Amino acid sequence: MTTRREFLLQTTAAGVVAAASLRIAHAARAGTGEDSGNKDGSQAAPAGVVQTVLGPLDASKLGFTLPHEHVAEGAYYLNKWPKTWGGRAEFVAKAVAKLKVIKAAGISTIVDLTPYDVWRDIRFLGEVSRKSGIHMIACTGQRFLPPITHVPMPARTISGLTEFFIKEIRQGIDGTSVKAGVIKIGIVAKKPTRLEEIGLRATVRASKATGVPIRVHTDAANRAGESIAVILENEGMNPARVSFDHSDDSGDMDYFLGLVRRGYSLGMDHVHRGFMPKLNPSFERRVKCIKLLIDAGFADKIFLSQDSEFGGSLIPENAKEWRDTIDPSEGMLFVTRKLIPRLTRLGVTDQQIRTITVANPKRFFGRS
Numbered sequence: 001m002t003t004r005r006e007f008l009l010q011t012t013a014a015g016v017v018a019a020a021s022l023r024i025a026h027a028a029r030a031g032t033g034e035d036s037g038n039k040d041g042s043q044a045a046p047a048g049v050v051q052t053v054l055g056p057l058d059a060s061k062l063g064f065t066l067p068h069e070h071v072a073e074g075a076y077y078l079n080k081w082p083k084t085w086g087g088r089a090e091f092v093a094k095a096v097a098k099l100k101v102i103k104a105a106g107i108s109t110i111v112d113l114t115p116y117d118v119w120r121d122i123r124f125l126g127e128v129s130r131k132s133g134i135h136m137i138a139c140t141g142q143r144f145l146p147p148i149t150h151v152p153m154p155a156r157t158i159s160g161l162t163e164f165f166i167k168e169i170r171q172g173i174d175g176t177s178v179k180a181g182v183i184k185i186g187i188v189a190k191k192p193t194r195l196e197e198i199g200l201r202a203t204v205r206a207s208k209a210t211g212v213p214i215r216v217h218t219d220a221a222n223r224a225g226e227s228i229a230v231i232l233e234n235e236g237m238n239p240a241r242v243s244f245d246h247s248d249d250s251g252d253m254d255y256f257l258g259l260v261r262r263g264y265s266l267g268m269d270h271v272h273r274g275f276m277p278k279l280n281p282s283f284e285r286r287v288k289c290i291k292l293l294i295d296a297g298f299a300d301k302i303f304l305s306q307d308s309e310f311g312g313s314l315i316p317e318n319a320k321e322w323r324d325t326i327d328p329s330e331g332m333l334f335v336t337r338k339l340i341p342r343l344t345r346l347g348v349t350d351q352q353i354r355t356i357t358v359a360n361p362k363r364f365f366g367r368s
């Protein structure tokens with residue numbers, strides 16, 4: 001099956017959409033640490049504050065948070081089907097209308113894990129955040145590394161990549177003042193390739209230098225978190241600041257318990273894929289594992305999301321077929337409409353749901 005991500009990679013964009021000028025509103029800087037600067041002259045928010053695309057925000061204001069989604073590639077879809085929306089302004093309007101529905105469903109914050117190599121448009125992300133009222137956290141990092149893809153990397157050394165990630169966290173992304181609030185790194189298979197290991201070590205060093213957390217794309221079905229943890233710990237990383245995403249692709253409680261007992265968090269963000277006949281584990285197994293982890297006392301190590309490509313939900317009906325191969329038909333409302341009600345029926349309490357969807361993001365995304 002061609003995944004959306006593969007589709008994106010196989011398709012050459014005709015050009016970068018001209019970025020509409022927009023003002024990025026900044027939260028008041030007083031008392032946020034923005035003005036104080038670090039001894040190296042750069043800027044970082046203090047502990048407990050999260051960097052959103054509109055400025056620093058106290059993490060207690062994040063509210064219900066989806067910690068692994070994709071919105072910033074939205075403009076890619078405008079580029080691919082330019083006539084469908086009539087132009088960027090109409091595309092943005094449609095995106096904002098849809099995001100307002102998501103906000104009305106109680107979702108307060110979306111963490112966008114789209115780094116530079118997979119069509120991130122940081123201006124689009126800022127604009128739709130401002131117009132929809134949803135807090136957005138942008139990421140730095142890298143999803144695919146050569147030889148898996150042939151993107152012109154900013155550097156191929158640990159120190160060079162560390163410097164690039166820190167720049168996007170402290171100074172801004174793509175010539176804007178919008179800063180990253182999380183680092184995402186993609187490890188495609190069971191063990192990191194040579195360049196993926198370089199990327200992973202750079203991710204740790206940038207996280208330790210800035211206090212922002214790490215989310216790792218993992219091949220959970222092959223227990224990838226275990227080999228990744230060895231490298232993270234070799235770099236002296238605190239597991240409490242790391243989430244292994246797509247973990248529910250495993251379905252193996254032994255794998256899960258081994259990682260949470262070491263202090264790592266698990267992103268359960270592919271649960272909808274359990275409905276697809278050819279994809280294991282089943283929806284029921286994925287849900288059961290979440291319940292078993294909660295019962296074992298690890299609600300504070302779980303995240304719920306749906307790894308959705310928001311831009312894909314806006315595309316024309318005649319391209320619907322491939323869109324539906326990966327994303328749930330509920331889009332970014334799958335967690336609230338399907339997953340949480342199912343967990344509730346299994347006996348998960350409202351307090352436990354609140355721990356997972358509000359308290360965990362507050363603790364995780366606030367700077368350490």
Ligand SMILES: [Zn+2]
Pocket residue numbers: 068069070113307
């Ligand atoms: Zn993703």
